[in-house]
Amino acid sequence: MKVEQIYTGCIAHAAYYVESNGEVAIFDPLREVQPYIDKAAKDNAKIKYVFETHFHADFVSGHLDLAHKTGATIVYGPTAKPGFEAHIASDGEVFQLGKCQIKAIHTPGHTLESTTYLLIDETGKEHGIISGDTLFIGDVGRPDLAQHVIADLTQDKLARMLYHSLREKIMPLADDLIVYPNHGAGSACGKKMSKETTDTLGNQKKTNYALRPDMTEDEFVNELLNGLVMPPGYFPKNVVMNLKGYESLDEVLKRAKTPLSVTEFEKVIQQEDTLILDTRNASDFSAAFIAKSLNIGIDGSFAMWVGEMISDINQKIVLVTDSGREEECMIRLSRVGYDHTIGYLKGGIEQWRKEGKPVSEQSRISAEEMQEMMTSVDSVLIDIRKKSEYDAEHVEGSINIPLNRLYQSLDQFPKDKFVILFCAGGYRSMIAASILRQNGFTNFVDVIGGFKEIAERTTIPCSEYVCPTTLL
Structure with a gap:
């Protein structure tokens, strides 16, 4: 039996490829399924099953396209009611894969249908558990x-279900089992996930x-x-797509791969329902961008921030990207259900400028320049990191407005004072800067x-959280 974790860092997601004697099972696949098909072909193997641990909220799974292209059977755990053909496993049901076996263990708690899959190798030895979002590291x-x-x-009902699932279904299993979770650090599906992506059950x-043996049910729920x-706003929309079905990624990309000349691009962006999404890095964006663009860099936590900052999952989008990265951006948008990209600027910002079209710029300063500016300019410091980051350590006198609350907090940005904006490393602050520019702040x-x-x-003083700071 071969077990391979396929980890995608930008959304902290782990899919699994399990192969035995020419048969393959894919667990929790990403939206783009061709890599799994290619891997099976390389192994001279056939994809027999697509196992889903639950209806995912943080990404759109590739189960439908993978089943359609390979003939594989989609499997969900007990209580699942998908809007498409699938096998609903009973608790304890065993599936034969080549010479190994996969046992479905119903572990409700994260969701009602959440199921853990126990991997049993060719010798009959229990090897590991693919635990979905039931158990992380x-x-x-x-x-x-x-x-x-x-x-x-x-949440109280499900937390109590999870307490019993862990203690009655997971913790009695052998300590030497390997835990293969669906996510690692950075995912919004948990709050204390390790950067490690596998471990033994015994060490967990x-x-x-959450696995302390002396915890009462109430203590577990409280902790x-x-x-x-609050979860990102796109989560419920992704659940519905995973539950009811969605358009094939092939069709989504066919529509999105429309190169737009500068003239065509100008016409499209004049429509009020179209968003310009610029996926270049912060420094390149700040040097030259098309007015009203939203900057979310492809080399950061792109999908997560798209989901946080673009409220309408059906938003029409046109892309400005680095040359050669157009399709990558389209795929990563579709991973979280943003399927309405209608084209991209052919030749990018360079072609836009070459044809004499206007560009905007956004000033940035170094940390040293910030220190000088604080003594000479009547300024307000706004920290757009998460509250937990701010609470851990922050610049004294700064105001915390987390990026995911920015649209709701625009009235807190003064227009009669100079604003100095910062995050942890400069990625999120340029997202915020592009939004402020969209809303008339300069x-x-x-x-x-x-x-x-x-x-x-x-030498700007920093301290731990003391009390909320506001502009009032």
Whole structure:
């Protein structure tokens, strides 16, 4: 039996490729399925099953396209009611894959249908568990997501289900089993995930707070629910796509791969319902961009911030990208359900400028320049990191407006004072800068390198959280 984790860092997602004697099972595949098909072909193997651990919220799974292209059977755990043909496994059902076996273990809690799959090798030895969002390394799945789709499934109900799933289904398993989770650090599906992406179950029993054997049910619920923040707005929409079905990625890309000349691009962006999404890095964007563009760099947590900052999953999008990265951007948009890219600027910003079209610029400053500016300019410091980051350490006197609350907080940005904007490293601050520019703000700069550079290169005082700071 061959087990391969296929990890995609930008969305902290792990799919799994399991092969035995010419048969393959894919667990929780990404939207783009050709790499799995190619891998199976290289192994002279046939994809027999597509196993889903649950209806995912943070990405659109590739189960439908993969089943359509290979004839594989889609498998969900008990209680799942998908809007397409699938095998609904019973608790304890065993699936034969080549010479190995896969046992479905119903583990509700993250969602009602959440299922863990036990891998049993050719000798009959239990090898590991593909745990989905039931058990992460260092954490467990948050139980508050399903209520955004089914109101009756409260976070308290699911948390109590998860307590019993862990103690009655997972913890009795052997310590030497390998835990293969669906996500790692950076995913919004948990709050304390490790940067490690596999571990032994025995070590998790020793180190994972949620597996402490002496925890009562109430203690577990309190610890699990404490500190949860609102999930990204696109999560419920992705659940619905995964549950009901979606358009084939091939069709989405066929539509998106429309090269637009400068003249065509101008006509398209004059339509009020079309968004210009510029995916270049912050420094290139700041030097020259088309007015009203939203900058979300492809080399950061692109999909997550698209989901956070573009509220309408059906938003029409036209792209400005680095040359040769157009399709990559389209695929990564579709991973989180943004399927309405209608084209891209052929030749990029260089062609736009070559044809004499106007560009905007956004000023940026170094941390050292920020220190000088604070003594000479009547300025307001706005830190757009997460509240947890701000609470851990922040510039004294700064105001915390997390990026994902920016649209709701625009009235907190003064127009009669100079604003100095920063995040952790400069990626998020340029997203914020592009949004401020869209909304008519011009009297601000962002800090290159963000808080990291401020802390390392200046004598600006920083401290732990004391009390909320506001503009009032």
